[in-house]
Amino acid sequence: xxxxxxxxxxxxxxxxxxxxxxxxxxxxxxxxxxxxxxxxxxxxxxxxxxxxxxxxxxxxxxxxxxxxxxxxxxxxxxxxxxxxxxxxxxxxxxxxxxxxxxxxxxxxxxxxxxxxxxxxxxxxxxxxxxxxxxxxxxxxxxxxxxxxxxxxxxxxxxxxxxxxxxxxxxxxxxxxxxxxxxxxxxxxxxxxxxxxxxxxxxxxxxxxxxxxxxxxxxxxxxxxxxxxxxxxxxxxxxxxxxxxxxxxxxxxxxxxxxxxxxxxxxxxxxxxxxxxxxxxxxxxxxxxxxxxxxxxxxxxxxxxxxxxxxxxxxxxxxxxxxxxxxxxxxxxxxxxxxxxxxxxxxxxxxxxxxxxxxxxxxxxxxxxxxxxxxxxxxxxxxxxxxxxxxxxxxxxxxxxxxxxxxxxxxxxxxxxxxxxxxxxxxxxxxxxxxxxxxxxxxxxxxxxxxxxxxxxxxxxxxxxxxxxxxxxxxxxxxxxxxxxxxxxxxxxxxxxxxxxxxxxxxxxxxxxxxxxxxxxxxxxxxxxxxxxxxxxxxxxxxxxxxxxxxxxxxxxxxxxxxxxxxxx
Amino acid sequence: xxxxxxxxxxxxxxxxxxxxxxxxxxxxxxxxxxxxxxxxxxxxxxxxxxxxxxxxxxxxxxxxxxxxxxxxxxxxxxxxxxxxxxxxxxxxxxxxxxxxxxxxxxxxxxxxxxxxxxxxxxxxxxxxxxxxxxxxxxxxxxxxxxxxxxxxxxxxxxxxxxxxxxxxxxxxxxxxxxxxxxxxxxxxxxxxxxxxxxxxxxxxxxxxxxxxxxxxxxxxxxxxxxxxxxxxxxxxxxxxxxxxxxxxxxxxxxxxxxxxxxxxxxxxxxxxxxxxxxxxxxxxxxxxxxxxxxxxxxxxxxxxxxxxxxxxxxxxxxxx
Numbered sequence: 001x002x003x004x005x006x007x008x009x010x011x012x013x014x015x016x017x018x019x020x021x022x023x024x025x026x027x028x029x030x031x032x033x034x035x036x037x038x039x040x041x042x043x044x045x046x047x048x049x050x051x052x053x054x055x056x057x058x059x060x061x062x063x064x065x066x067x068x069x070x071x072x073x074x075x076x077x078x079x080x081x082x083x084x085x086x087x088x089x090x091x092x093x094x095x096x097x098x099x100x101x102x103x104x105x106x107x108x109x110x111x112x113x114x115x116x117x118x119x120x121x122x123x124x125x126x127x128x129x130x131x132x133x134x135x136x137x138x139x140x141x142x143x144x145x146x147x148x149x150x151x152x153x154x155x156x157x158x159x160x161x162x163x164x165x166x167x168x169x170x171x172x173x174x175x176x177x178x179x180x181x182x183x184x185x186x187x188x189x190x191x192x193x194x195x196x197x198x199x200x201x202x203x204x205x206x207x208x209x210x211x212x213x214x215x216x217x218x219x220x221x222x223x224x225x226x227x228x229x230x231x232x233x234x235x236x237x238x239x240x241x242x243x244x245x246x247x248x249x250x251x252x253x254x255x256x257x258x259x260x261x262x263x264x265x266x267x268x269x270x271x272x273x274x275x276x277x278x279x280x281x282x283x284x285x286x287x288x289x290x291x292x293x294x295x296x297x298x299x300x301x302x303x304x305x306x307x308x309x310x311x312x313x314x315x316x317x318x319x320x321x322x323x324x325x326x327x328x329x330x331x332x333x334x335x336x337x338x339x340x341x342x343x344x345x346x347x348x349x350x351x352x353x354x355x356x357x358x359x360x361x362x363x364x365x366x367x368x369x370x371x372x373x374x375x376x377x378x379x380x381x382x383x384x385x386x387x388x389x390x391x392x393x394x395x396x397x398x399x400x401x402x403x404x405x406x407x408x409x410x411x412x413x414x415x416x417x418x419x420x421x422x423x424x425x426x427x428x429x430x431x432x433x434x435x436x437x438x439x440x441x442x443x444x445x446x447x448x449x450x451x452x453x454x455x456x457x458x459x460x461x462x463x464x465x466x467x468x469x470x471x472x473x474x475x476x477x478x479x480x481x482x483x484x485x486x487x488x489x490x491x492x493x494x495x496x497x498x499x500x501x502x503x504x505x506x507x508x509x510x511x512x513x514x515x516x517x518x519x520x521x522x523x524x525x526x527x528x529x530x531x532x533x534x535x536x537x538x539x540x541x542x543x544x545x546x547x548x549x550x551x552x553x554x555x556x557x558x559x560x561x562x563x564x565x566x567x568x
Numbered sequence: 569x570x571x572x573x574x575x576x577x578x579x580x581x582x583x584x585x586x587x588x589x590x591x592x593x594x595x596x597x598x599x600x601x602x603x604x605x606x607x608x609x610x611x612x613x614x615x616x617x618x619x620x621x622x623x624x625x626x627x628x629x630x631x632x633x634x635x636x637x638x639x640x641x642x643x644x645x646x647x648x649x650x651x652x653x654x655x656x657x658x659x660x661x662x663x664x665x666x667x668x669x670x671x672x673x674x675x676x677x678x679x680x681x682x683x684x685x686x687x688x689x690x691x692x693x694x695x696x697x698x699x700x701x702x703x704x705x706x707x708x709x710x711x712x713x714x715x716x717x718x719x720x721x722x723x724x725x726x727x728x729x730x731x732x733x734x735x736x737x738x739x740x741x742x743x744x745x746x747x748x749x750x751x752x753x754x755x756x757x758x759x760x761x762x763x764x765x766x767x768x769x770x771x772x773x774x775x776x777x778x779x780x781x782x783x784x785x786x787x788x789x790x791x792x793x794x795x796x797x798x799x800x801x802x803x804x805x806x807x808x809x810x811x812x813x814x815x816x817x818x819x820x821x822x823x824x825x826x827x828x829x830x831x832x833x834x835x836x837x838x839x840x841x842x843x844x845x846x847x848x849x850x851x852x853x854x855x856x857x858x859x860x861x862x863x864x865x866x867x868x869x870x871x872x873x874x875x876x877x878x879x880x881x882x883x884x885x886x887x888x
Contacts, residue, residue, distance in 0.1 A: 031837060034833055050720065108574060126571050176569055
């Protein structure tokens with residue numbers, strides 16, 4: 001409940017002290033931040049009768065001085081410019097300004113200068129600068145996050161903006177939790193090192209007064225990782241509910257847009273999948289596809305029973321009871337049809353793309369299996385015409401990541417076959433991936449074949465057999481979390497920033513993955529938190545990835561790298 | 569949860585800047601002519617700005633010149649409805665007390681309590697019905713920001729009213745149930761005695777028969793009166809239940825279902841944007857239609873005819 005409740009508390013505090021009818025003005029980023037934790041009906045209860053975007057509100061000229069304006073914006077230069085224009089010609093009775101991060105002095109000067117009518121009543125910093133999609137998972141929705149894959153010389157200003165946004169977001173999380181952490185980062189990643197150092201500078205030097213909280217016995221830990229250390233997890237197909245919906249259809253801010261899939265009735269075009277508001281989803285979001293099917297069938301049976309009893313209305317008492325229960329009945333109906341629609345659509349997609357066979361090979365590539373068998377399986381699937389292009393690309397990428405050094409000839413064969421079959425994917429994407437995230441670039445032991453302990457563990461797992469072939473993959477994050485719990489995170493691989501040091505095990509850990517997180521990893525974190533209450537993990541990333549987005553990031557980075565000739 | 573208040577710093581800057589701006593207008597005569605001209609221009613600019621701000625609002629609201637700065641008329645309607653909701657709530661508390669009192673065993677007939685309950689229930693239902701009718705008046709046409717505010721106010725008041733009516737009906741149904749349980753108690757006993765009475769008529773003498781028959785008749789009459797009265801009460805409660813059911817049906821269209829897509833802030837913002845855009849498109853289409861419209865055609869035709877006639881007149885003058 002940690003992240004969602006912090007964000008909700010911030011919004012509550014913004015609205016509670018201001019009486020009367022209010023209008024809430026947000027920008028395109030804070031809309032996501034507020035929408036995932038606060039609903040429209042709750043806003044209405046707090047007497048907020050209008051919600052607007054800051055750029056669209058400048059167009060209208062209606063005077064509404066009976067409303068009090070509550071602005072919740074990110075402190076960017078565009079927002080300050082919008083505010084300047086609006087303060088020069090105020091439309092509302094009072095102005096209360098809340099910013100989601102630290103304001104610079106110059107920005108306060110500019111605002112004070114433009115407030116000639118003295119309409120501004122308060123200016124506060126409320127540090128809700130992250131989108132809390134799940135209780136232990138946040139994201140920053142950074143649009144062109146592919147920039148982290150490229151060296152700094154390519155586009156220094158965009159990279160600086162990216163780093164600034166990440167540092168702001170991470171700092172906001174710690175301010176919301178009122179903690180100042182010890183910072184560690186992944187050694188092999190320049191971007192992780194840069195972000196770790198900049199966060200350190202912000203927290204310990206520039207704004208050390210703001211971050212000077214009550215010291216706990218053991219400081220919390222901030223671990224900055226790079227997505228390229230585990231490129232396998234975003235490429236795999238998923239079989240647990242939340243991850244699967246994101247992989248096959250796409251979840252944005254806990255909303256699923258079904259318009260692109262098929263024609264639906266108006267109220268089923270877009271649905272909400274939030275663990276806070278939907279108890280069925282909360283119970284089933286980490287279950288695998290087979291179990292979900294059974295649970296949904298049970299839900300539908302329950303619902304049918306209820307609706308049958310509703311149809312059996314004979315006396316006036318029954319009628320009264322029906323009208324009494326009607327709101328709940330309607331809610332249940334909506335919920336059931338939402339889940340049934342989602343599962344039906346996903347089944348259709350699984351059928352169409354033959355994902356059962358593809359995923360089996362993917363899991364074999366990711367977890368175990370010999371090289372020869374893997375090569376044969378991948379070649380067979382490449383020859384199969386009914387497999388889509390993106391699935392073929394994923395298979396070759398996974399094979400390349402696993403058996404990069406094992407047999408170059410066969411790897412070349414696969415590349416050629418892929419290039420001949422899929423005209424859509426420009427040649428060299430797999431090679432680009434290898435250059436970014438190949439064996440030499442990775443720190444963690446992704447496939448469990450580096451040190452003896454991991455090899456032994458893998459063999460034991462292979463002998464024991466797995467419960468479910470489709471969900472046998474554990475993301476690298478799982479091993480990292482285990483090492484942190486045991487206090488055995490290697491200093492060589494994950495050094496401390498500056499002169500930070502930590503003795504013993506931390507009780508709160510925030511892991512930030514530059515480049516994006518996946519729902520499989522957030523599931524891992526949630527299960528870890530549930531089974532091990534002594535230490536609390538929170539996961540965050542610059543965006544939430546699925547295989548489409550990760551491949552798109554790779555393509556964008558490759559395009560920019562090619563067009564920039566200063567790259568060797 | 570950390571926050572930081574920057575209002576003091578902001579106010580300090582604002583006051584400092586105000587004092588920087590103010591002296592420029594007051595130091596009019598003491599400076600040189602150029603400086604004086606500059607200060608004069610500043611003063612003129614400021615008054616113009618003030619006029620522009622106030623004039624623009626007056627031009628846009630051409631009907632409400634007086635109500636600039638005051639809330640619009642529909643706010644009074646919404647305030648009235650929320651006052652009604654408050655009053656209905658206090659009456660509900662009174663009604664709960666009256667229900668409890670009526671259910672307590674008493675020696676009297678209980679008619680006053682029944683009447684009190686009836687009147688309270690009627691008042692509350694009346695308040696809810698009236699508020700519902702006024703609520704319909706709150707909605708407005710046209711895609712403006714004001715209409716969105718009105719729609720949202722309507723929604724929140726609809727939720728309040730629906731909660732009130734649900735509560736009222738729950739209270740009524742529990743009261744009815746308890747009432748029935750109570751009334752059946754004494755009736756059951758009476759019926760038993762009647763049964764025994766009817767059995768014994770066959771065994772006893774005729775004299776005893778007559779006496780028992782009289783008793784029996786009296787008891788029958790009493791039970792009849794009870795049943796009639798109970799039926800009346802039940803009928804009334806059922807009527808009010810039906811009325812409220814109707815209101816609930818109307819209101820449930822306005823109320824947002826929690827947890828659905830309609831309850832999301834970003835969905836509502838997108839919709840607002842699209843409706844405003846649609847409105848703009850409609851206006852543009854209307855403008856185009858008007859331009860193409862018959863009036864303009866007629867006017868141009870008439871103008872051309874006038875010119876033609878003028879030319880003919882001139883020609884006539886020249887020729888003749």
